[in-house]
Amino acid sequence: MIVQRGCILVRKILNITSWVLVGIVAVLAVLLFGLKLFGFEVYTIISGSMEPTHPVGSVIYVQKVDARTLEKGDVITYKVAGEVVTHRIYEVVIDPENPEHIQFRTKGDANKDPDQSGDAGLIQPNNVIGKVAFGIPVLGYIAVFMQTSAGKFAAISLVCIAIALMIIPDILFPKKKEQKTDDKKEETEEENEDNKEVKSNE
Numbered sequence: 001m002i003v004q005r006g007c008i009l010v011r012k013i014l015n016i017t018s019w020v021l022v023g024i025v026a027v028l029a030v031l032l033f034g035l036k037l038f039g040f041e042v043y044t045i046i047s048g049s050m051e052p053t054h055p056v057g058s059v060i061y062v063q064k065v066d067a068r069t070l071e072k073g074d075v076i077t078y079k080v081a082g083e084v085v086t087h088r089i090y091e092v093v094i095d096p097e098n099p100e101h102i103q104f105r106t107k108g109d110a111n112k113d114p115d116q117s118g119d120a121g122l123i124q125p126n127n128v129i130g131k132v133a134f135g136i137p138v139l140g141y142i143a144v145f146m147q148t149s150a151g152k153f154a155a156i157s158l159v160c161i162a163i164a165l166m167i168i169p170d171i172l173f174p175k176k177k178e179q180k181t182d183d184k185k186e187e188t189e190e191e192n193e194d195n196k197e198v199k200s201n202e
Contacts, residue, residue: 011169018165025158031059031136032143039063041130043077043084044140049108050075050086059139060086060132067125068102075132076104078123086132090114093122104128 032042041062045054053075054060062077070076070089077086087106091114095101103122107114116122145151 010172014165014169018162021158021162021165025155025162028142028146028155031139032146035061040133041077042143043086044143045086045135046140049110050088051110053088053109054086054132054135055137057140058135058137059143060135062086062130063133064130067128068100070104070128070131076106076123077129077132078104078106078127079129080121080123080127084129085115087115093119 036042041064043060043062045056045058045060048056060077070092072089072092074089075086076089077084079085085106087108089104090107091105093103093105095103103119103124105114105116105122146155
């Protein structure tokens with residue numbers, strides 16, 4: 001009985017561990033790749049200009065929006081000089097001669113001054129990738145690691161370990177329900193035969 005209980009406990013521990021690993025891999029897959037299916041672009045914060053809102057190592061989720069709906073205070077991701085930048089809108093600049101033409105002056109939360117001085121270098125609507133919907137701290141470190149060979153190997157290893165932990169319990173501790181069922185059937189058949197013999201003798 002003690003050995004049987006020990007086997008059951010080990011089986012449960014291995015099963016729980018395997019499902020935990022599967023859950024971790026699934027959550028990371030959804031956060032780093034799955035949300036792209038819902039229109040989000042995923043970026044990793046690599047500088048401290050947006051701290052403390054989005055600290056270094058955070059992952060941000062950017063959603064495409066109509067630039068005309070953007071307001072002062074919105075955090076946007078945009079392209080400038082071949083780089084992707086995420087800063088807050090400091091000012092929405094409207095062309096007095098053409099009110100439909102808007103531009104954006106931006107500023108990092110941790111920076112003292114806006115990114116653009118005067119009208120030079122203002123962000124054009126067609127350079128805006130989207131508005132930051134939300135961010136998750138630290139996840140960016142994992143995202144960067146997952147892009148390396150070691151990270152990809154680690155991810156594949158986790159999946160393999162999870163699958164192995166699901167299979168190992170059945171190999172090491174096979175269930176005996178079928179054997180017990182067969183034994184019960186044999187006992188029932190023997191009892192029926194004995195009953196038949198008793199009736200025939202009577």
